[in-house]
Structures are given as C-alpha cells and as structure tokens.
Amino acid sequence: MKVLIVDDETLARERLRALLAELPECRVVGEAATGRQALEQAQAQAPDVVLLDIRMPVMDGLEAARHLSGFAQPPAVIFTTAYDRHALEAFEIAALDYLLKPVRKGRLEQALRRARRPERVKLQGLEYDSGARTHICARSRGALQLVAVNDVAYFLADRKYVTVRHTAGEILIEESLRALEEEFGAAFMRIHRNALVAVQRLQGIERDGDGRPLARLTDVEERLEISRRHLPEVRRQLRARG
Amino acid sequence: MNASAESVDASGARSFLPDFCSIRTLLVVLIVAELLAMVLVLGAPAPWDLFWQELGVRSLFIQWVALASVASLCWSRPWLGRLDDRGAGLLSYGIVLAVTVLVSAVALWGGRAVGLDPAGGDALAYVLRHLGVSAVVGAVLLRFLYLGHQQRALVQAQAEARIEALQARIRPHFLFNSMNTIAALIRSRPQRAEAAVEDLADLFRASLSEARGLVPLHQELDMARRYMALEGLRLGERLRVHWDLDQVPGDVLLPPLVLQPLLENAIYHGVEQLPGGGVIGVHGRLTGERLYLQVTNPVPPRSEPAYRGNRMALDNIRERLGLACGRGAGVAVKLEAQCCRVTLTLPRGEAP
Numbered sequence: 001m002k003v004l005i006v007d008d009e010t011l012a013r014e015r016l017r018a019l020l021a022e023l024p025e026c027r028v029v030g031e032a033a034t035g036r037q038a039l040e041q042a043q044a045q046a047p048d049v050v051l052l053d054i055r056m057p058v059m060d061g062l063e064a065a066r067h068l069s070g071f072a073q074p075p076a077v078i079f080t081t082a083y084d085r086h087a088l089e090a091f092e093i094a095a096l097d098y099l100l101k102p103v104r105k106g107r108l109e110q111a112l113r114r115a116r117r118p119e120r121v122k123l124q125g126l127e128y129d130s131g132a133r134t135h136i137c138a139r140s141r142g143a144l145q146l147v148a149v150n151d152v153a154y155f156l157a158d159r160k161y162v163t164v165r166h167t168a169g170e171i172l173i174e175e176s177l178r179a180l181e182e183e184f185g186a187a188f189m190r191i192h193r194n195a196l197v198a199v200q201r202l203q204g205i206e207r208d209g210d211g212r213p214l215a216r217l218t219d220v221e222e223r224l225e226i227s228r229r230h231l232p233e234v235r236r237q238l239r240a241r242g
Numbered sequence: 243m244n245a246s247a248e249s250v251d252a253s254g255a256r257s258f259l260p261d262f263c264s265i266r267t268l269l270v271v272l273i274v275a276e277l278l279a280m281v282l283v284l285g286a287p288a289p290w291d292l293f294w295q296e297l298g299v300r301s302l303f304i305q306w307v308a309l310a311s312v313a314s315l316c317w318s319r320p321w322l323g324r325l326d327d328r329g330a331g332l333l334s335y336g337i338v339l340a341v342t343v344l345v346s347a348v349a350l351w352g353g354r355a356v357g358l359d360p361a362g363g364d365a366l367a368y369v370l371r372h373l374g375v376s377a378v379v380g381a382v383l384l385r386f387l388y389l390g391h392q393q394r395a396l397v398q399a400q401a402e403a404r405i406e407a408l409q410a411r412i413r414p415h416f417l418f419n420s421m422n423t424i425a426a427l428i429r430s431r432p433q434r435a436e437a438a439v440e441d442l443a444d445l446f447r448a449s450l451s452e453a454r455g456l457v458p459l460h461q462e463l464d465m466a467r468r469y470m471a472l473e474g475l476r477l478g479e480r481l482r483v484h485w486d487l488d489q490v491p492g493d494v495l496l497p498p499l500v501l502q503p504l505l506e507n508a509i510y511h512g513v514e515q516l517p518g519g520g521v522i523g524v525h526g527r528l529t530g531e532r533l534y535l536q537v538t539n540p541v542p543p544r545s546e547p548a549y550r551g552n553r554m555a556l557d558n559i560r561e562r563l564g565l566a567c568g569r570g571a572g573v574a575v576k577l578e579a580q581c582c583r584v585t586l587t588l589p590r591g592e593a594p
Binding site: 008009010011012014015018033034055057058082083084100101102103150 | 414415417418419421422423424425426427429430475476477478514515516517542543
C-alpha cells in the first residue's frame with residue numbers, strides 16, 4: 001500500500017514515517033508540508049492512502065481533501081489532527097476516518113486496513129463548511145494545475161467550460177459560474193452574464209468602437225465586456241475605491 | 243459585563259416568558275389561580291359558612307381567566323417570540339387584561355341570562371374590579387418571571403466566563419501538538435524529548451497555579467522562552483524569535499502569563515500559516531509610569547478571518563489585564579499589510 005504523509009511539522013511526519021516503517025505492507029511514497037504540495041505529490045505518486053493533517057499553511061487539509069476527491073482515482077484520505085473539535089464533529093457525521101495525534105500504532109493499522117476496503121467512504125459526505133477554496137484545481141491530460149484564488153483575474157464562462165485567467169496564464173474548469181460566484185462572492189463580482197472578475201483588479205471602464213463598456217483589469221491585457229445590467233454596480237465599486 | 247450579557251443573548255436568546263403551551267406551565271398557572279381565589283375569599287368580609295360557596299364561585303371565575311389567558315398566550319406564541327423582552331412583556335400583559343375584561347363580560351351576560359346578576363347592578367365597577375386584580379397580579383407575576391430569568395442568565399454567564407478564563411490560558415492545540423512532538427523525539431533524540439517534557443511541565447504548572455499576584459518580568463520571560471522552545475521544536479526553522487527586552491529591568495512586575503497568549507496568537511495566526519515561517523519580535527520599553535510589551539509577527543496575505551479569531555483571543559487578554567491591573571492597562575492591535583503588531587500597556591508595577 002502506497003502512503004503519502006502530509007503534515008507541516010517535520011517531527012510529526014518523522015513520527016508517522018517511523019510508525020509506518022513497522023507496518024510491513026506499507027510503503028511511504030512521499031511527504032508534503034502543505035495541501036498544495038500534497039496534491040502535487042498525489043498526482044505524481046498516485047498513493048493509495050493519504051495521511052492528511054488539517055491545519056497547514058497555504059492550503060489546509062480539508063481543502064486538499066476536497067480537491068483530491070475530484071481526482072480520477074482518488075486516494076483514501078485519513079485525516080490527522082492534534083485537536084480540532086469542529087472538524088472532528090464533521091468527520092463523525094460523515095463517518096470519515098481520522099487519527100488523533102500523537103497517533104497510536106494500533107489505530108493507524110486499523111485505519112489503513114479500513115482504507116483498503118473497496119467500499120470506503122467517499123469524501124462527498126463531508127458536509128464540513130471549510131469556506132471558500134484558496135486554490136482552483138484543474139486536471140488536463142493527466143497533469144495537475146493549481147491556481148491560487150488570489151492570482152485569479154477573472155472567470156469567463158463559455159458553453160461547457162469556465163476559463164480561469166490568472167497572473168501566469170489560463171486554465172479550464174468544469175464548474176458553473178453561479179457556484180463560483182457563491183463561493184467567492186466577496187472577492188469577485190459579476191460584470192456580465194458570463195464573467196466574474198476580481199474586485200481588487202478592477203481598474204476602470206473603457207469603450208470599444210461601438211461604445212460598449214469594457215472592464216480594464218490590472219495585469220491583464222484583455223478587456224471584458226460589461227453588461228448594461230451590471231454597469232451601475234461596477235461604477236459604484238470603482239467610485240467606492242476612489 | 244457588557245460582553246458577557248451579549249454572549250448570553252447570542253447563545254441563549256431565550257425569552258423570559260415560559261412556554262405557555264406546555265402542560266407544566268398550565269399546571270403552575272392553575273395552582274397560582276387557585277391560590278389567588280383563596281386569598282381573595284379570605285380577604286373578603288364574608289361569613290365563614292359561605293366560605294366554600296364563595297371559593298367555588300371565585301375559583302370558577304379566576305380559573306376561566308387563567309385558562310383563557312394561557313390559551314391566548316399559547317396561541318400568540320409566534321408573535322411573542324418575535325418581540326424583545328419589553329415588547330413580549332407588554333403584549334402578554336395586554337392579553338391577560340383583555341382576557342379578564344372578556345371573561346367578566348361573559349360572566350355578566352351569562353349571569354343575567356339565567357336571572358342572576360353577579361355585578362349586583364353596577365356592571366362597570368364589576369369589570370373594573372376584576373381588571374384591577376388582574377393588573378396587579380399580572381404585573382407581579384411578570385416581574386417575578388423576569389427576575390428569575392435574569393438570575394438564571396447571570397449564573398450562566400458567570401459560569402461561561404469562568405470556563406473561558408481557564409481555557410484562555412493555554413490552547414489545547416498546544417498541549418496535544420507538544421505531546422506529538424515529544425512522541426517523535428523519544429525515538430530519535432531522547433535528550434531533547436526529556437527537556438521538552440520538563441518545559442511542558444513548567445508551563446502547565448504556571449498556567450494551573452492559582453496565584454493572582456504580580457510576578458517579576460524575568461519569570462514571565464522565562465515561561466515565554468520555554469514556550470517558544472517547545473514551539474520551536476515543533477515548527478523547526480519556521481519559527482524564529484527576536485528578543486528585544488534589554489531596556490526593561492527584569493524585576494518589573496506584571497500579571498502572570500500575559501505575554502504567552504500573545505506569542506501563542508503570533509504563532510497560531512501568523513508563523514504557522516506561512517510555509518516559510520517568519521520572525522516573531524518581542525519588544526519591551528519602560529517609561530516613568532508604564533511598561534510596554536510589543537509582539538510583532540508576519541501574517542499571510544488576506545488574513546481577515548484569522549484576524550477576527552485573533553481579536554477574540556485578545557478580548558480575553560484585555561479582560562484579564564483589566565481584572566489584574568485595573569485602568570491604565572490595555573491591548574492595542576495593528577494589522578498592517580504583512581505584519582500584526584500587538585502592544586500591551588501595563589501600569590508600572592513597583593518592585594518590592
């Protein structure tokens with residue numbers, strides 16, 4: 001069984017590695033210190049099980065688990081935490097497995113045995129409100145693409161896909177603009193039926209040859225059309241900024 | 243005081259009025275009504291041989307008022323629930339008075355229909371007398387319910403405040419994380435593990451001690467260093483500390499464990515949230531009357547939610563400082579783009 005260890009603390013990873021070394025059927029295929037690294041490692045190593053810490057910088061364990069559940073062959077996730085009452089309650093409800101640190105060898109064995117079963121619990125059952133994601137995740141032709149939400153300039157919907165334009169390029173995701181708006185409502189605003197832009201990047205309004213209003217955004221060359229319905233809101237937003 | 247009242251409101255938000263739809267409330271109301279009937283009969287200048295007859299008549303009337311009031315209050319529960327205490331009190335008072343008038347009118351009408359006149363001729367006086375009794379008894383009961391509710395809320399708030407004060411000292415996170423660190427160290431570096439256990443023991447001894455007096459700064463710094471040593475084991479290179487306290491004499495007095503929660507916040511909301519960690523600065527300045535302690539830490543970009551959590555912890559520290567030092571003590575927080583700066587101001591304690 002291939003195991004990926006994810007924890008931001010070196011000693012915590014060291015301990016799990018030592019415990020796993022005593023279990024003959026387990027092989028540690030990688031270690032990660034953030035949720036983001038965990039996703040990259042999971043993509044590269046295709047582990048069967050991920051031991052996932054909850055509190056981590058950049059991307060926490062709950063968000064990493066959400067992204068992992070979207071993988072073509074998602075690994076089993078076992079959360080590890082020292083103390084997190086709210087998360088634990090959520091796990092109990094979703095019947096997800098978790099380990100309390102310091103982890104006991106017996107409990108670890110039991111959790112790994114359970115993870116091996118085919119009918120393991122799906123993460124979709126986790127109704128834990130971990131808030132908005134910090135990263136957008138896309139997989140194209142087997143490659144994993146992660147974009148920090150802070151780097152996103154806009155979301156542009158096209159029939160089936162949504163283009164995520166970020167500082168260093170763009171990726172395609174299969175999510176609805178409405179769901180994205182609901183999730184990132186505070187940081188992004190609707191300027192057209194098909195476009196959500198980062199409020200922070202909104203710079204000004206231009207007109208094209210036909211007099212239609214276009215939004216100018218920081219660090220982005222394209223101009224996005226603003227619909228008549230959303231124009232007053234955009235103006236208000238720009239005025240509020242001064 | 244303000245804060246605790248708010249927290250009760252937010253958590254409980256229960257009205258002072260009991261649930262009028264419950265059997266229990268109904269039973270209590272019936273008993274109170276019967277007692278009232280008894281008081282009224284005993285107080286009336288009627289001959290003793292008419293006692294039971296009088297009691298029967300009055301009970302019949304008062305129980306009708308009581309039952310009709312409870313039924314009306316039960317029925318108007320949705321409206322009562324939407325009002326604040328004052329509104330709900332006034333509305334329920336009005337309901338009881340209206341029911342009294344209504345039952346009196348029905349009694350008058352019913353009595354006359356069977357050839358009896360309970361009012362003895364003066365219908366208005368009859369209704370007004372009942373209204374008067376109802377007004378006095380209703381007001382007393384409402385006041386009683388309100389005071390009882392206030393008392394319960396106060397007891398609950400005090401208990402919550404005490405629990406919070408105990409929990410504020412050291413987060414459970416810290417204990418379990420340290421245990422995990424020690425479990426890892428026992429295998430690889432037993433001597434470090436031993437030192438860690440000693441530090442942990444000292445910290446918990448200090449946090450569990452009931453001592454309320456002031457302690458010298460060097461003792462507080464000793465605890466802070468032990469705390470940072472333990473967190474340093476856990477976070478490794480990510481946690482770096484810059485101590486800048488040379489200008490403050492070690493025998494300045496301050497309440498125990500005021501610095502440690504600030505360091506804990508700096509780690510929990512700052513350094514721990516950064517993949518590369520950062521430097522926590524601990525600065526001290528002493529002026530004629532005041533001691534300033536400042537803790538600075540880097541914060542991840544866009545950390546408003548964390549800041550909110552941080553503020554809750556700080557409110558707690560503020561309260562404890564206020565209790566220990568009175569006025570002149572305070573906590574100020576400044577969140578800059580990439581840095582959080584918390585300053586403690588304490589009245590300068592005199593060394594004995």
